[in-house]
Amino acid sequence: MSDRARHIPEATVARLPVYLRSLAELVDDKIPTVSSERLAEMAGVNAAKVRKDLSYLGSYGTRGVGYDVEYLLFQMSRELGLTHDWPVAIVGAGNLGSALANYGGFTQRGFPVAALFDSDRAKVGQEIHGVEVHHTDDIAPLAKKLGVGIGVIATPASAAQDAADKLVAAGVGSILNFAPTVISVPEGVSLRKVDLALELQILSFYQEHRDADG
Amino acid sequence: MSDRARHIPEATVARLPVYLRSLAELVDDKIPTVSSERLAEMAGVNAAKVRKDLSYLGSYGTRGVGYDVEYLLFQMSRELGLTHDWPVAIVGAGNLGSALANYGGFTQRGFPVAALFDSDRAKVGQEIHGVEVHHTDDIAPLAKKLGVGIGVIATPASAAQDAADKLVAAGVGSILNFAPTVISVPEGVSLRKVDLALELQILSFYQEHRDADG
DNA sequence: GAACGCTAGTGCGCAAGTTCACAAGCGCAC
DNA sequence: GTGCGCTTGTGAACTTGCGCACTAGCGTTC
Known part of the structure; x- marks a missing residue:
């Protein structure tokens, strides 16, 4: 067994x-x-x-x-490892990052948002849904301190790989990527992606071929 | 070929x-x-x-x-059928639905939000990102009129199947489901799902088993 | 124009995942 | 306690997908 x-x-x-x-x-x-x-x-x-x-x-x-x-x-x-909480760090405090932080479903299901990070100094110090925004340079020490095991990337595509590298350096073992780009992580780090435009494009394909295929 | x-x-x-x-x-x-x-x-x-x-x-x-x-x-x-636009209808004008309507990426990639629907009469008539909210009872006539081929479900789980049924009745051939529940559609209708909590739970599994597996 | 280097296209064996179909075995009725 | 109905657990066939390794063939150089 x-x-x-x-x-x-x-x-x-x-x-x-x-x-x-x-x-x-x-x-x-x-x-x-x-x-x-x-x-x-x-x-x-x-x-x-x-x-x-x-x-x-x-x-x-x-x-x-x-x-x-x-x-x-x-x-x-x-x-599934759901008998305890998994603190999550979100990188990128833009529209998507804020929306995710505001989304109560995460905390409710055992994935409390422990920290928010952004590379824009103007956003650092702000509070979103009770979580303070920190600078991406502080990912490593803070994520480690907070025991973050899972990172969420909600940055623009251009900043996604850098965010991933910093999360990995912070000891994060699993990453959920919302940025519309391919990022690479070392072996042993789990990576999953959610790409809205991609999903719609896949549906577009089947929609386009609907008539032709019967 | x-x-x-x-x-x-x-x-x-x-x-x-x-x-x-x-x-x-x-x-x-x-x-x-x-x-x-x-x-x-x-x-x-x-x-x-x-x-x-x-x-x-x-x-x-x-x-x-x-x-x-x-x-x-x-x-x-x-x-992929991306040489023309695919008007999209979003059902559910709550947090997620609004966020999706506000997300410019859809329109930019050829999936303009043609209509928003909600079952809450208090929301009907409001404008979100320039798109008027209509009642879910009007999905069939409006979606047909607007030429909507793809529907997005952003309702709570309990309303998702009803939303799907109404979209299908309106002739929508492809559905992207954000509600955390399984919905069923007739054969010939394409269905894809995006479930944030589910993705995190999958990562949780690998995170939990990381040490044991080496 | 012949030979060479480079890259697309693809046949084939292997791995992963799915589904069928059946045996194993539990609980209830009598 | 014996037999029957029901449902799990799983062996095995089948399907899908993956990736190697080879062939086909274009362009360039000499």
Whole structure:
């Protein structure tokens, strides 16, 4: 069980939070057990996939019955590292950075915004949603001091790589990049990206080819 | 050439906008031709993958030389359907919806915000970034009238499915969902999702398992 | 015009991910 | 306690995607 936890496929990891959300809904509705089929429906995937995904966490189901919702929720939270908070640093206090800092969903889900950074000295010292803006030169000492493990890049594309380098230098192990550019990080650092324009362009492709393809 | 355009793999489609951005940079720098290797470096992928991806669009390269940047940029824009604007409708005029409407990047990249919708009558009639807020009941007639092909859902999770249904009823063929929930759409409608909390939870997993895995 | 250097295009084996289908096994009914 | 229905867990086939390594072919030099 704990042996195979080391080899959870990426695709499975990306689905775990979706299952987690579904389980949270079931807890709210006071539903004690759930079958893979029901969970699959809620998560928008195939039932076999649910069972295989969950099997990577261990054998937490009961044949003929299903999964104990609360127990599975706990085990999954533990596996995802959500039993404790992850202080987050946001680099870039422009429109997007401010919006993210103001967005309560982060703190609520265990990702409190511990610090904001910007390279514009005029912004340094300001408070956004109760978080003070610091200069990007201070990323390393401050992020370390605050125990930041996850960094969010909300800078313009031109400043993104520099922000990433500084976050990595500060010991940050995971980066979520909102800047519309490719950034590179050393091996061992996790990197994910969110690019709104890119998503729309992908949809544009399918929209453009809709008629032609039937 | 045009035969195979019908079968471009999803993974390739998702990378095309990244190449497009790289090509735009090259045009800005007045660089006339580019090799697959250089393009791969800029896009953060493998050179062979670049060549294979581009070959789905047609044989636009020259052996021994590389790709003509402007010509490839044009062909790719055409393929992605970016030679004309795609009016977008945003459902949900809360924090996120407003932020998206205020974000100039959409219009700039050919996705003008044609309409905003909200179920809260108090918000109807307000203007956000020059776009009037309409009631969600009016999605069908208005979206059709404005020629909206792509819809963005920025509602709370509880209202997301209803928003999707209304967009689909309005003839919208592609939906970008920001609500933290799974929504279902009829076959033939493209659906992509952006979920910030989910991304952070995925990073949390790798952060939590960093030490154990070496 | 022949030979060489360079780069696109692609066939093929491999890896990752998905799905089917079935065996294992739990709980309930009688 | 025996049998039946239900649901998990997983082996195995299949699909998709990746990347190496080779071939095709353009342009330039001599």
